[in-house]
Amino acid sequence: MYACDQEGPANPVTPNPPLGKDEQIVTAVRHWTDRLFSFRVSRPRSLRFRSGEFVMIGLEGDNGKPLLRAYSIASPSWDEELEFYSIKVPDGPLTSRLQSIKTGDRILLRPKPTGTLVLDALIPGKRLFMFSTGTGIAPFASLIRDPETYEKFEQVVLTHTCRNVADLDYGRTLVEGLADDPLIGEFIEGKLKYYPTITQEDFSTTGRITDLLDSGKMFEDLGIAPMSAETDRAMICGSMGLNNDLKRLLEERGLTEGANNRPAEYVLEKAFVG
Structure with missing residues (x-):
């Protein structure tokens, strides 16, 4: 039975909390091998970058401090979303956790692009x-x-x-x-x-x-x-x-x-x- 067919009072919908500072939503994840994966995230409205540049992305650490690494943006400058391509390092401080992200999760992204591959x-x-x-x-x-x-x-x-x-x-x-x-x-x-x-x-x-x-x-x-x-x-x-x-x-x-x-x-x- 579909949820809309169930009898009884509807459960209230809990709205998603607003994005925090430097937070973006994961929109897609694809695992290419047991060592490689790519993912897409929402793009900050204010972000302007040149194709080939990188930004700092990551997750909150166990101590509450941001755990960030430099990742090249794999999507072109005109794309409405941002794409990244990553290796999975089993004992890596960031990638050991980043490889488990799913659509709808949040990651940290510092919108300050830089790099020489332009x-x-x-x-x-x-x-x-x-x-x-x-x-x-x-x-x-x-x-x-x-x-x-x-x-x-x-x-x-x-x-x-x-x-x-x-x-x-x-x-x-x-x-x-x-x-x-x-x-x-x-x-x-x-x-x-x-x-x-x-x-x-x-x-x-x-x-x-x-x-x-x-x-x-x-x-x-x-x-x-x-x-x-x-x-x-x-x-x-x-x-x-x-x-x-x-x-x-x-x-x-x-x-x-x-x-x-x-x-x-x-x-x-x-x-x-x-």
């Missing part, structure tokens, strides 16, 4: 390479859904390196759905190239992205010209080891590191949730 931090070029590992794909999930990315670059190459094939599901699902996206579909046609690689299982492309870049195999696989400082720009988001290795490889090819106040040929994000 188009403004790069000088004009023809190709944009986005190098990511694991959950480092999050800021690029934002940027590849932003029309401005394709207005500024003739070609966009997104690389995503993971340990296991299942770890690619979030990024692959996103990329495959872009062609049918009513807003972005027309922008990506012939412009977006996706290059997933795996390091610990058999896959069509195996190996660390640094090795595939250095050997030239990445360019051969994609059928594109090698990197040139004159035309190419790059963004990096991954572990500190990846950041340092790619930084060296890019600078060997003549690219220099940029920032918001000093645009150049490549940028990397030092705030990374792993």
